[in-house]
Amino acid sequence: MIDLKLFWKQRVLEALEAYRQGQNIQSPEVDPAALVMEFPPKPELGDIGFPLFGFAKTFKKSPNQIALALEIWLKNQNEGISGGSAKAVGPYLNVFYDRPEIISKILERGSAEGWFDHKPLLGKRVMVEFSCPNTNKPLHLGHLRNNVLGESISRILSLAGADVRKVNLINDRGVHICKSMLAYQVYGGGRTPADEGLKSDHFVGKYYVMFNALKAEDPKAEEKAQELLRRWEAGDTEVLALWKTMNSWAVEGIKATYLRQGVDFDAYYFESLTYMKGVDEILKGLEQGIFYKEADGSTWVDLEDIGLDKKVLLRKDGTSLYITQDIGTAIYRHHDWPFDQLVYVVASEQQYHFRVLFEILKRLGHPWASNLYHLAYGLVNLPSGRMKTREGTVVEADDLIEELSGLASQEIAEKGRDESVGDVAGVSEKIALGALHYYLLQTSPTKDMLYDPEQSLSFTGNTGPYIQYMGARASSILRKAQQGKGSGSLGTVNPQKLASPADWALVRQLLSFSESVEMSAKSMEPSVIASYAHDLAAEFSSWYRDNPVLNAEDPDLSASRIALVAAVKSTLKKVCGLLCVPFLELM
RNA sequence: GCGUUCGUAGCUCAGCUGGAUAGAGCGACGGACUUCGAAUCCGUAGGUCGCAGGUUCGACUCCUGCCGGACGCACCA
Structure with missing residues (x-):
């Protein structure tokens, strides 16, 4: 097209x-x-x-x-x-x-699975890094935005023809991890998540929160956490054993949330294994005169010529910093899987960090450094203000999905659809995810957004469930046609029959899908697809209201409309996939 | 203070590289279920696109300044 x-x-x-x-x-x-x-x-x-x-x-x-x-x-x-x-x-x-020409082309979507042939990114290798959780607490609402953004943009790039590799870097070391370990040593009594009946990452998170209590009791708590970190770095077997146990609890729980959310990765990297990478790269750069040493022995880069500051790259004791490991990891990854572009899905708080990182990689002489992209996204705020761990205003991912799922079940019951739906729990879960993911993707990533629990729980309007509903309605019509209801099976498909302005409006909408995919891929904005999804669903909704499909008087007209509905369904299904909104045959 | 970013209807958000009367949803008001599932549809009301300049045949869109919010400016991550 x-x-x-x-x-x-x-x-x-x-x-x-x-x-x-x-x-x-x-x-x-x-x-x-x-x-x-x-x-x-x-x-x-x-x-x-x-x-x-x-x-x-x-x-x-x-x-x-x-x-x-x-x-x-x-x-x-x-x-x-x-x-x-x-x-x-x-x-x-x-x-x-020429409308009949276009229409017959569009109708092919109903029968051919791989009809999407617009591949502007063909041959491009793109690595997308997202999620990157800490292993001291469960995922919260902010992670959900990150996860769904990363997954969605990966799927969009992939549909646009790119070869995409999704990677996650688990942040499993550092003093914050030691805090939950320390609290566990004091209060845990050797118990396991099963003993307390908690999901394993929530169990770990509970001790991280308890570190605050510990601080109130023991003024030396912070010091002790630092001591724990030193022992960890020295390879203390007892500390390592505890670290391993608690980490596996956290990671196991986090992976369960990924599975629930429908997010997955092609590769996991662990910071505990990669944090030393980068030191060599810095030393190489130092030899080449790209970096310099201060009198105290620390290593720096001076970026003042391009309006940035000076930045420390190695501590005076030679140990690495956050940016050091990011430099190492990027180089290592490119070696591992040579990419044309690397996309970092990371909160916009770190914009400066990435500007510096990209510039350093460029100065180190890596030609791919000019194709690094920071997909910065804004914070998710609550009507009550910012989420704060210490104030207990954090909305946890698992709890939220659970709550949404329960509300969907309620809605199904209220509409008296339990029987027709059958698997109420399964469908509710999918509606919940549809609601959540669509809500998180409809806003442009760069903007901070307001998460209004009440509004996200409502399934009316410009929402995921609305799109799912239109998909279910289309499916329902096609199901009935298949069962032989109406006259469609007696007629033949004829594009000339779809000649009304309403038909054309719908076809136009279907036509512009490839346009939206390209725009969305180029601008790294899943929100483009979200708004397309709503437009298509709304167009379909008003179309089928005025255009009887099964009950059309003319069999050829009915058959043609059935073919159009099939094309809509096929497109809607593809769109839902891009947005991580589960497609439902019925709901 | 410096840097980045955002400011569109009462609320939450779209608006593509500048182009044809600025669009949705929620909320408000009024309609439509013996008819393919009303989680729907149709209609009405609601906007000096933060403010002021500039560039242009043309600016919500680009540039400058100001105002307001967010974030960043650690030998933390």
């Missing part, structure tokens, strides 16, 4: 050039970049639009006159060529597609 647009752009360029020469205008050749292509706001105006204001000055003619001339030229040239026709509409030259 995209090729059709390129085809027209080319034709219009030719027409412009012919016009320029025909008018003997003393100006350079028409610059392809000067010709903008857009989509008219209303179907009556056409399917592609070329505003011609920009050429008025060079051609010394009004845009309206140019549009008319181009229309006539194209009409003469394109005799017998399919692909539609161009008409002057005021100062615009608009293309009207």
Whole structure:
């Protein structure tokens, strides 16, 4: 479908050039970049639009006159060529597609699984890093945004043709980990998560919170945590054993949440194994004179020439820092799986960190460093303000999904749909995830967002469940058609039957899917797909209200509408997949 | 103070590389279920696109300044 647009752009360029020469205008050749292509706001105006204001000055003619001339030229040239026709509409030259041609192409989606063929990122290898949890507490609402952003953008890039590798870096070392270990030593009494009937990561998190209590009791608690870290780094077997146990509890629990959320990774990296990487790289850079040493022995980089600060890369005792390991990890990963682009899904608080990191990698001479991208996302705030561990205002991931799932069950019961749904628990869980993921993705990543529990629990309006519902309705119609209800099985599909403005509006919407995928992939914005999903669902909703599918009087019309519904369902299913919104055959 | 980022309807958010009357949802008000599932649909009301300049044939979109919010400016991660 995209090729059709390129085809027209080319034709219009030719027409412009012919016009320029025909008018003997003393100006350079028409610059392809000067010709903008857009989509008219209303179907009556056409399917592609070329505003011609920009050429008025060079051609010394009004845009309206140019549009008319181009229309006539194209009409003469394109005799017998399919692909539609161009008409002057005021100062615009608009293309009207050949509708039956487009419709029959769109209807193929109903039968062929792999119909999506627009692959602008073909051949590109993209690594996406996301989630990166600490192993001292369970995932919370903020992680959910991170996870769904990472998973969604990976799926979008992948659909757009890229070869995607999803990676996670588990943050399993550091003083914060030692705090939960210390609290466990004091209060844990050797108990296990099973003993306390807690999910294993929540169990670990409980002790991390209890560290605050410990601090109140023991003024030396912080010091003791530092001591624990020193012993860990020295390889103390007792400390390592405890660390291993608690870490596996945390990771096991976190993985369970991933599974529930439908998120997964191609590779896990552990910070405890990678944090030393980077030191060598820094030393190499030091030799090359890219970095320098202070009198106290610490190693620095000076980025003041590009408006950034000086930054420490190695402590005076030679140990590594956060940025040191990120440098090492990036190089190691590129060695591991040579990528064209690496996307870091990390909160926008760390924007400065990534600017510095990317610049350092560039100075170290890695050509791929210019293709690193920080997909920065804003905080998730509550109506009551920011989430704070110490104030107990953290919304935990598992609790939230549980709550949403319970509410979905309630909704199903209230509508008296228990029997038709069958697996109420399973469907409720999927509705809950649909609601949550859609809610988190509909806002542009860069913006801080407000998470209103009440609003997210409502299943009406611009929400995941609304999209799921439209998918279920389409499925329901197709199911009935398959069972032989209505006259559709007696008719044959004929694109000419789908000739109403409402049909075309729906087809147009289906048509613009590849456009949305490309835009979303290029801008790293799943929100583009979210808004597409709503538009398509809404278009379908009003269409099927006015267009009886099974009950259409004419069998051919019914068959054609069934084919259109199948195309809608197929597209909706693909869209839901991109947004991590489970598709439901019924709900 | 410096840097980054955001500021669109009462609320939560869209608005693509500048282009045809600024769009949804919620909330408010009014309609539509003997008819493919009403988690739906249709209609009404509601906006000086933070403010002021500038660039342009044309600015919500680009530039500058100001105002307001968020985040960052550790030999923490």
